[in-house]
Amino acid sequence: MEVLWEKEVDASSIVVSPRPVWKCRLCPMYGKRPSCPPYAPDWREAKEWVGSFKKALIVKFSINMKDFEEEKRKVLLWLLKREAELFREGKLYAMALFPGNCNLCDDCPFERGQACRMPEKVRPSVDAVGIELSSLVDIDFSESVLYGVIMVE
Template sequence: MYNNQMLKIEQSYILKKYEKTLTTKEYFERFVFYDETLESCKKCEMYGKNWSCPPFEYNPSSYWKKYQNIHLIFMQLHYDKFITEDTHSPEDIDTILHLTLFNEKTKMLQSIRKRIRENENPIDCKILSTGYCNICPSCSKNEGKPCRYPKNRLNSIESIGALVTKTVEEVFDKEIMWIDMQKGKIPEYLSLLMGVLY
């Protein structure tokens, strides 16, 4: 893709953001089903290849027991018609996702970290991202070595058992839409769910 096309893609959506805080106890009881999310994780190419992904050397429920609350951040990227009405190659879809969805993920992580740093009273917390951790260009797990930055490692909310679709539907009264890779179609909007346990 040429630079002007990439710029057009970067400006091709409207971001809508919703936030909600629940007690960790309530969230765990309603939305955490580790055995169910584990089966989904097993189908992912990153399963067992990233320190933030299952199988874990620890019990992931320990995160839910350690913290009192979870602050959820749900974002929708509503795309312009030239994105949703066109048919895209897998390579173009990858480019679109990097310039939009993954870019917003990075910006939100930066914003969360900034809010934590600037908090007058330092808090013990755990950021829950989306997808696998990509702090390092290559995860040290594949080299048989320990995690380089265990305190900064980013688990996705689903990797430790949370049902994302159920959360989005019941907490935010929203629906998740999916990319149709076979048809090369991007839906009206795509979503990100992130959180902070504290």
């Protein structure tokens, strides 16, 4: 995993709609992880939440697709670390959004109806809250990348 870039954007440029949430319904992880619908905040609530921010960071990560789950886990941990750094810098409401479902645990107890082992670390996925990533970046499906979002202030 490598951070390719980190870009600050105006939060007002973030499009939030039901379209990404409907795409989530096609995912085999739908309803299985606490970062996914129906457990993530509704897109309407997320739209209001995003609207309360002025700035956000978009982060592009290069990953090795041969080791996808481990690479994605590194991305999630990097986003959580960056969120904590921003908090320490005085950005009290900084909050990361994951690229896709949470995979912090190798074996997710939530999938089996048990409590999440790390509820303090789980963040909703970008799509689960209705953020249209394509409104922020040009997506090239030939790239082996993931995008994370951190709402800042």
